Amino acid sequence: MLFSEHNFKRRKELGGSIEIICGSMFSGKTEELIRRLRRAQIAKLNVEIFKPKTDTRYDETSVVSHDLNSIHSTPVESANSILLLGANTEVVGIDEAQFFDDELPDVCNKLANRGIRVVIAGLDMDFQGRPFGPMPALMSIAELVTKVHAVCVQCGGPATYSYRTAASEAKILLGEKESYEPRCRMCYNSSSDI
Template sequence: MKRNKEFGGSIEVICGSMFSGKTEELIRRLTRAKIAKLNVEIFKPKTDTRYDESAVVSHNANAIPSIPVENSSAILLYGSDVEVIGIDEAQFFDDELPDVCVKLANKGIRVIVAGLDMDFTGKPFGPIPALMAIAEDVTKVQAVCMKCGAPALYSLRLNSNPNKVLLGEKESYEPRCRVCYNEDKASY
């Protein structure tokens, strides 16, 4: 049974810190949509080549094919018969992403977006806060603090690189709870 576009689309946001399972949850939702025989397309920023040039890959090595795009407006060019769109690493997209998601949802498409809600300084990151405001559903996932084991909301950068965007993995970031993040951020 195909999704009834007469009921309209929706925007879902999956957000949290590094290593919290955002991409894993995105892949899970998209896989379920495929099982339901819905037409699905997945997008990621072309700049994110950490695990694969084109596939969306979680830290647990689960993967799903995707289309790398230069900017958010390029998403509108793909998939005229799409019922579900997934977007990973949304924090790296431009500020037009919320408008793109609204256009897609208004066409009856279910849009599922995953990304970091805060940068390494603990500030709102990219278009994620605006997407959270307009989404029908927001899921904030938590990692485990690598210092004390508490629920972690923050991504501690393990080096002094001042650039806002620094693609990295466990060598560059660790999840931290609020207390440990505030204790440790002064050291870096």
Template sequence: MFLENASRKGWIEVVCGSMFSGKTEELIRRLKRAQFAHQRVEIFKPCIDVRYSEEEVVSHDAHAIRSTPVESPQNILLMTSDVDVVGIDEAQFFDESIVDVCRQLADNGVRVIVAGLDMDYTGRPFGPMPALMATAEYVTKVHAICVRCGNLAHH
């Protein structure tokens, strides 16, 4: 019989898929539910993501949630000493150290929810996402719909 370490309550969730598949929408939905449950939530995104807002994560459906832009995944550790849930959007734009940062947060009892593109435009694995997906306890893959044929879009 296997028993999990009862003191570890943190875990990693990854929401991945193609562009326009609803990754950020799902991230925002999960984070807002955590806030509704009175959990302490912090949200981060790469500094280079300034498409809609510099200090918000914004979905294509125009839903938004306040976030902190960071240059390096290590900066996340400096700002999460007293949180229950950490959200990270556009994780594919971080370097591989994001994987260790997420593991460390989870080992410290934090629920970590990461969203990002799993493949680039050529269909190849994108940045640290494959390692995050392998490390995560829960992976949700969402799909866009092709506007030409109506089938699932894969990248």
């Protein structure tokens, strides 16, 4: 009984929780998510990791950081799939939460109420500096919110914005350094149409 009933019972007795890791692009969100999930695996907890099926930038089935650290995940179409697939686990990890549907906060609450630790990473703002997808609702129900910062490529200060350099007005544009750069508020506003 490696994943023992005792461990699952112990986790349920402690109660579940929701942890958010948020920030701009290139701030280390996925790196921190992978770090927390690996620590849970070292503690011999049963861990399931999910990402949106649409995010295939680095790999179809793994969550991969910009530093190319990775952890196996299950790509899913919708938040409700996480509820079904993550039901019998102790820790659920979710990457790129901003790309999920509006059911994600409800799904995460249900998992946490079952005694599951839910660790979520995602952009808190889109390229226009507006709250992104279900992230604001997730942040409001979380026990722990960690905001990580990138380095502004213009001035070297702490960056909290994802400045889009590609010519596109689409709300969602999957991309990397060819399409986005991290900027602080001042540098973002000096180059933006706000």
